[in-house]
Each structure stands twice: as structure tokens, then as C-alpha cells.
Amino acid sequence: MNALIPLYVTLQTFVQDRAEQLQERRERGDRGASALEYGALIAVAAVVIAILYGAINGTFAKKVGEAVENLFKGGSS
Known part of the structure; x- marks a missing residue:
């Protein structure tokens, strides 16, 4: 098994979660x-x-x- 696979999965999960948070923030109109x-x-x-x-x-x-x-x-x- 390639040692970089867990790192890739973690990074992908983080980026996907961050994108979802930004989308939710835009929908709510929360600008900071x-x-x-x-x-x-x-x-x-x-x-x-x-x-x-x-x-x-x-x-x-x-x-x-x-x-x-x-x-x-x-x-x-």
C-alpha cells in the first residue's frame, strides 16, 4: 500500500469540508x-x-x- 494514500484522503476530506462550509456561509449571507x-x-x-x-x-x-x-x-x- 502506498504511504501517501492516507495523506491524500485526509487532504481531500479537509478540502471538501472547507468547500461545503464556504458554500453554507454564502447561502446564509454570513460575510464575517x-x-x-x-x-x-x-x-x-x-x-x-x-x-x-x-x-x-x-x-x-x-x-x-x-x-x-x-x-x-x-x-x-
Whole structure:
């Protein structure tokens, strides 16, 4: 038996399933996310990044600064 047959069958099944999904999507009129949904997603991501930056900036920056100072002082703390 050829070793490529299972791979071919898997690929054929995947492509056929994908084509059926696209056909169903066209029939339903589902076109994907709108610009408003993408804008909301970007806004939420920006808020999360701002919160994380604010939380990390205070403690993380101090600890890194102290570690760098200790490294160049000789490491005695």
C-alpha cells in the first residue's frame, strides 16, 4: 500500500469540508465581522495593554532597575 494514500484522503476530506462550509456561509449571507466589531476588539485590546503596562511599569521597572544597579555595583545586596 502506498504511504501517501492516507495523506491524500485526509487532504481531500479537509478540502471538501472547507468547500461545503464556504458554500453554507454564502447561502446564509454570513460575510464575517464588520469594521465596528474589529474596532471594538482593538479598543478592548488597547485597554488590556494599558492596564498591564500600568501594573507592570511600576513594580517591574523598579525591580529591573534595582537588578541592573546591583549588577554594575558588584551584586552585593
